[in-house]
Amino acid sequence: MDILSESGRVDRSRIARQKMIEKGIYVLLLLAAVSSIVITVGIMQVLIVDTYEFFKDLPQKFAEQAQVFAEQGNEELANLFKNLNPFLEFFTATEWTPLFSPARFGILPLLSGTLVTSIVALCLAIPFGTSISLYLSEFANAKLRETLKPILELIAGVPSVVFGYFALGFVNPIVQDIAEVFGYQLAGANMLGAGLVIGISIIPLISSVSEDAMRAVPVQMREGSYAMGATRMQTAFKVVIPAAFSGIIAAYILGISRAVGETMISAIAAGLQPNFTWNPLEPAATVSAFIVQVTLGDLEFGSIQYLSVFAAGMMLAVTTLTLNVIGFFLIRKFRERY
Amino acid sequence: MATSVMSLQQIRRNINQRKLADRVFMFFALFCLFTGLAVLIALVSQLFFGALGYSFIETAELERSTISLVTQVDEQADAPAKSALAELIQIVREQKSRRTGEELLEIKLTDQERQRFNEALLRVLPPVNAFAQKQAEAGFIDDDQEKERVIQELDSASPAIKQIYDSTKQVCSGKIEKFFTGAWLCVVPSKLTPRFLSLPPSATHEKAGVLVAIAGTSLVILVTAVLAIPIGIAAGVFLEEYAPKNWFTGFIEINITNLAGVPSIIYGLLALGVFKYQLAFGESILTAGCTLGCLILPVIIVTTREAIKAIPIGIREGAAALGASKWQVIWDHILPYSIGGILTGVIVGLSRAIGETAPLVTIGALTFITFLPIRDEAPFLSFKWIWSPFTVMPIQMFDWVQRPDRGFQTNASAAGVVLVVMTLLMNGAAIYIRSYFRSRIKW
Numbered sequence: 147m148d149i150l151s152e153s154g155r156v157d158r159s160r161i162a163r164q165k166m167i168e169k170g171i172y173v174l175l176l177l178a179a180v181s182s183i184v185i186t187v188g189i190m191q192v193l194i195v196d197t198y199e200f201f202k203d204l205p206q207k208f209a210e211q212a213q214v215f216a217e218q219g220n221e222e223l224a225n226l227f228k229n230l231n232p233f234l235e236f237f238t239a240t241e242w243t244p245l246f247s248p249a250r251f252g253i254l255p256l257l258s259g260t261l262v263t264s265i266v267a268l269c270l271a272i273p274f275g276t277s278i279s280l281y282l283s284e285f286a287n288a289k290l291r292e293t294l295k296p297i298l299e300l301i302a303g304v305p306s307v308v309f310g311y312f313a314l315g316f317v318n319p320i321v322q323d324i325a326e327v328f329g330y331q332l333a334g335a336n337m338l339g340a341g342l343v344i345g346i347s348i349i350p351l352i353s354s355v356s357e358d359a360m361r362a363v364p365v366q367m368r369e370g371s372y373a374m375g376a377t378r379m380q381t382a383f384k385v386v387i388p389a390a391f392s393g394i395i396a397a398y399i400l401g402i403s404r405a406v407g408e409t410m411i412s413a414i415a416a417g418l419q420p421n422f423t424w425n426p427l428e429p430a431a432t433v434s435a436f437i438v439q440v441t442l443g444d445l446e447f448g449s450i451q452y453l454s455v456f457a458a459g460m461m462l463a464v465t466t467l468t469l470n471v472i473g474f475f476l477i478r479k480f481r482e483r484y
Numbered sequence: 485m486a487t488s489v490m491s492l493q494q495i496r497r498n499i500n501q502r503k504l505a506d507r508v509f510m511f512f513a514l515f516c517l518f519t520g521l522a523v524l525i526a527l528v529s530q531l532f533f534g535a536l537g538y539s540f541i542e543t544a545e546l547e548r549s550t551i552s553l554v555t556q557v558d559e560q561a562d563a564p565a566k567s568a569l570a571e572l573i574q575i576v577r578e579q580k581s582r583r584t585g586e587e588l589l590e591i592k593l594t595d596q597e598r599q600r601f602n603e604a605l606l607r608v609l610p611p612v613n614a615f616a617q618k619q620a621e622a623g624f625i626d627d628d629q630e631k632e633r634v635i636q637e638l639d640s641a642s643p644a645i646k647q648i649y650d651s652t653k654q655v656c657s658g659k660i661e662k663f664f665t666g667a668w669l670c671v672v673p674s675k676l677t678p679r680f681l682s683l684p685p686s687a688t689h690e691k692a693g694v695l696v697a698i699a700g701t702s703l704v705i706l707v708t709a710v711l712a713i714p715i716g717i718a719a720g721v722f723l724e725e726y727a728p729k730n731w732f733t734g735f736i737e738i739n740i741t742n743l744a745g746v747p748s749i750i751y752g753l754l755a756l757g758v759f760k761y762q763l764a765f766g767e768s769i770l771t772a773g774c775t776l777g778c779l780i781l782p783v784i785i786v787t788t789r790e791a792i793k794a795i796p797i798g799i800r801e802g803a804a805a806l807g808a809s810k811w812q813v814i815w816d817h818i819l820p821y822s823i824g825g826i827l828t829g830v831i832v833g834l835s836r837a838i839g840e841t842a843p844l845v846t847i848g849a850l851t852f853i854t855f856l857p858i859r860d861e862a863p864f865l866s867f868k869w870i871w872s873p874f875t876v877m878p879i880q881m882f883d884w885v886q887r888p889d890r891g892f893q894t895n896a897s898a899a900g901v902v903l904v905v906m907t908l909l910m911n912g913a914a915i916y917i918r919s920y921f922r923s924r925i926k927w
Contacts, residue, residue, distance in 0.1 A: 155852065164809055173812050175726060178718035181787065182740050185778045189750060192757030223649050274516040281513030294517065296915045301524050303832075303911035305839025307878040308900045311885050312527045315534065315893070349516075379506040407747020409842035410878075414885055434749040440546065441752070441846040449760055455846075459753040470745050471732065474738075 180221030193463055195237040196456030199448075204232035204251065207450050211248055223248055231263070236457070242420040244454040245440065251454065253461055255420040259430035260339065260462075263412050264405040265343025266426050267348060271401055274345070274449070275352030284368075284382045286408035295354070295477040302350035310414030313343035318415055330427060333417070338426040340416035342409045359393020360386050392480040403466040432460045487886050531904060534897030535675045675898030684854040685880065689891035692884075694899055700769070700874035701763035701838060701906075706836050707773025707870060708780065713830055716781050717819075720788025720826075725814055744782035751779045752846030760847050767848050769857060770870040775843045787829020791822035824921025828914045835910035839903065841878035850881075877903050 164181035166345025227248070239252025278298070283290050318339035322332045363386050371381040387394065409432075418439045431439065437455050445452050490498065496695035695765025724829075727733040755775035765771040795818060803813040819826075856873040881903060 168809055168811050172726060175718045175722035179722040179736055181715050182736060182743060182781060185754070185781065186739050188758050189746070189754045190777075192754055193750075193763075196757060215728075254750045265640055274519065277509075277513040277516045279521065281517060285510055285513065290836060297521065297524070299915065300908055301520060301910055303529065303835055303839070303907045305841070305878055305903055305907055307839070307841045307882050307885070308527070308531070308904055311881070311896055311900055312530060314885065316526060316530050346520070347781065369743055376608065377502045377506040379509045380502065382509075398845060403745045403747070407749060409747070409749045410882065413842075414882070426774070434747065437749055437752070438842060438845050441848060445848065456753060456757065459750055463750050466745055467742065468744055469716075 151447065159319060167186070178393045182374075189463070193456055193460045196453050197460040200450070200453035200457040201232050201236070203450055203453060204235070205230075205332070206233075207249065214250070240422040242436070244451050245443075249450070250420075251457075253433075253458065254320055255422040256431060256433045256436050256458060258422055258462065259412070259420065260406055260422060260432040260465075262424060262430065263337050263341040263344060263408075263416055263432055264402065266338055266407040267345035267408075268398075268402060270342055270345030270350045271405070272398060273425050275349045275397070275401065275418055276356060278349065278353040278358035279394075279397075280382050280386070283357050285376055286388060295357075298350045298353060301346075302354070306347065306408065306410040307414070309343050310340075310411045313339050313411055313415035317343050327429060332427055335415055335417035335429040336427055337412075337416045337430055340412050340414075341414065344405050344411050347408070348401045348404050349413065351404060351473050352397045355391070355392040355400060357399035359390040359397065362393065363389040392477040395476045395480060396473060399469055399476070402419060403469045406465055406469070407462060408432075413438045418476060433458050491760070492634055498684070513611070519645075528904065531897045531900040532676075535894060536899050560848050561806050605808040628694055629831045671673070675902065680895075680898055685852055685875070686854070689884075689889060689895050691747060692892075692895055694877065694880060694902055696853055696856060697875050697880035697899070698902070699879045700853075703769050703857055703869060703877045704772045704776065704844075704874065704876055705837060707769060708776040709830075709834060711773060711777035712781050712784055712833065714776075716784025716830075716833075717826060718790050719781075720785045720792065721814060721818070724789045724792040725810070725818065734920060738784055740782050744786065748840055749842040749846065752843035754778065755843055755847045766871070767873050768871045771847055771875045772844050772874065772876070773870070775847070776840060779840060779843060780837050783833040783836065784826075785830070788822070788826050791825025791829070792818055794825065795821050824917055824924075828918045831910050835914070838910070839878055839907050841882055844879055845882065862892040 147201075208227045208230045212224045213229065232251075235251050236253055238254070239250055240254050241250035242255045243250045248279040249480050282294060286294065314335070318334060319335060321336065321339040321342070322334070325332045367385055367389060368381055371385045376384070412432040413435040416432060416435060418431050418435055419429060420436065421428060421430035423430055436458055440451055440455050447454075505538040576782060611656045680693045681698065723733065723736065727736075752775065754769055759765045759771040759774050760767065765774070799817050799821065800813055803817050804810075808816065832854050853873055853875045857869040857874055879901060881896050881899035882901060884892045887893070887896075
């Protein structure tokens with residue numbers, strides 16, 4: 147009765163008002179959706195501008211250092227800094243010491259730290275996560291699945307700083323003890339322990355996303371396989387995994403980008419010293435751990451240290467973005483339609 | 485296909501092999517699963533037992549005075565303490581017979597001796613610890629009567645216990661006591677007490693608590709929720725109900741997927757560059773709330789969309805057929821029916837925000853703030869608090885984790901317990917809400 151006036155006629159002004167409201171709501175909702183683009187633009191802008199500033203300021207910083215070392219009579223370092231190219235330095239130098247003197251800006255040590263912890267993490271998380279998801283979707287009955295899934299989700303809900311503490315206080319000592327049996331003396335912080343805990347923290351992510359993908363495989367395909375006499379394992383590996391491959395790849399990509407970006411676990415348990423090494427038994431800082439370490443102290447706005455954080459962050463963002471894009475195309479390539 | 489013909493025996497063997505492989509894989513998968521659960525249990529118990537507090541003995545060296553002190557206590561000690569102390573004396577004497585007096589000053593106990601020494605001491609320690617803890621707590625009791633009562637209780641404690649306690653002197657921060665001249669009795673009281681929740685941070689671990697951190701976390705999460713929930717739900721509704729299928733919508737969708745994959749530390753850089761400096765919010769609760777809001781926005785959008793997607797088209801068509809406008813359909817039908825899924829996403833997002841450390845560390849959130857963000861003014865009449873500096877639970881914990889002092893490690897454990905309880909409760913609530921709505925709403 148709302149839009150009818152007392153005479154029983156349609157009240158056009160009310161309809162018009164309702165339409166206005168609808169339009170207003172449409173605009174509001176559109177703005178909300180656009181906000182995600184605003185966030186992206188904000189991130190891109192701050193990373194690109196400050197990375198640009200970083201490379202612009204580097205030559206000046208090198209010149210300053212060259213002068214300082216020339217005054218000190220340290221010809222070798224003075225010559226080194228005189229001839230440095232900012233891009234070559236950033237991408238090929240193997241020392242990263244923006245906070246000390248001489249300040250070197252080679253990103254490789256941070257990248258190697260990130261890569262090693264991520265690889266350790268994935269060596270644990272991919273087999274474990276995939277097996278768990280296979281078990282939950284192919285072997286476990288519904289009741290068991292409904293109990294176990296929430297528990298796995300609880301692991302995913304544990305804050306990363308708590309995982310870091312766990313790595314430092316529980317996993318690293320165990321790793322140390324085991325290494326001692328083989329005659330290695332390890333530091334309290336090492337990439338192996340941190341990587342293992344990062345792996346544990348991403349298992350729930352990998353297993354739940356790939357389980358969703360496996361459960362989306364039509365049951366007829368499984369039944370067909372069983373009818374041919376295949377066991378559950380054969381069905382799982384030869385029918386379900388190929389059919390759910392795009393979803394499983396998506397899970398791996400998510401896991402990899404989470405492992406690469408994981409901050410607190412590596413900052414607490416993998417050490418804060420940039421160290422160019424491929425040996426997981428040594429401590430080394432990751433890109434994100436470096437960002438945490440620098441920002442923990444007093445950071446002067448616009449200083450080269452401040453800008454170096456953004457340059458490092460840019461590397462991280464580019465890495466995860468590349469991973470996401472690769473994942474996007476892999477998923478598209480392997481997608482099966484039923 | 486003649487080559488593939490198998491004898492019955494071969495077939496049977498083949499079947500058995502395949503079944504074996506099947507079983508082996510199942511056991512491997514179960515092993516993975518239970519490793520995961522074991523890790524969860526190990527993690528929780530490490531936190532819990534770490535937070536309970538403990539005593540340990542630092543035996544740097546044993547001096548002659550050790551023995552005199554031990555014998556002094558010995559005369560008044562009660563039975564279990566006496567036997568324990570007798571063992572201590574025995575150990576010290578063995579040491580003495582093996583080494584000259586000079587050496588004795590620099591004695592390091594062997595692992596076995598150290599263990600015996602500790603075991604013996606630990607038999608005397610529990611009552612002493614209880615005493616020490618009460619003593620420490622007595623300093624914080626405001627209520628006079630209660631204080632009187634505790635002091636009386638302390639007075640009536642066994643003389644042996646008092647003797648041991650009195651003969652100890654504080655040598656470092658906290659309850660690390662000089663027990664014997666050469667052996668330090670370190671008493672770290674349990675942190676799983678209401679007192680821990682009601683104290684501000686402090687330079688000494690036993691006077692430090694998480695009150696300010698909890699207040700900070702609550703206010704930051706409040707700002708996060710106010711920002712992210714309406715925008716997230718609105719964006720989800722728009723993308724699912726209004727958005728035309730064109731390149732722009734596709735772009736927004738890809739963008740949201742990408743945002744969900746961006747590492748949280750990158751949001752920290754966004755906070756550092758944009759919120760802290762460009763918008764000049766400073767190191768305030770507002771900055772933190774905005775950062776975490778951006779961080780959980782994709783989570784809320786994605787879960788809102790999924791919840792809305794699950795509603796059958798018939799509901800929309802039915803409402804529209806009765807003359808409802810688009811927004812009326814959404815407001816009266818879509819949102820109420822999808823509220824379970826949306827709520828789940830919101831809670832999961834907020835619990836993630838509670839645990840996030842990295843993006844807040846980067847803005848330089850101070851860890852040593854001893855005042856509450858809300859002081860004199862009424863919290864929701866004056867909004868001065870959003871400009872206030874703050875600390876949050878995970879940052880407080882990170883701060884404590886980094887300190888080498890074992891007392892602060894106990895604090896870190898206790899903070900971890902609080903944090904895990906908070907996030908587990910929220911995740912549990914999310915799981916419950918999801919199953920509740922799933923069983924209630926059926927299409």
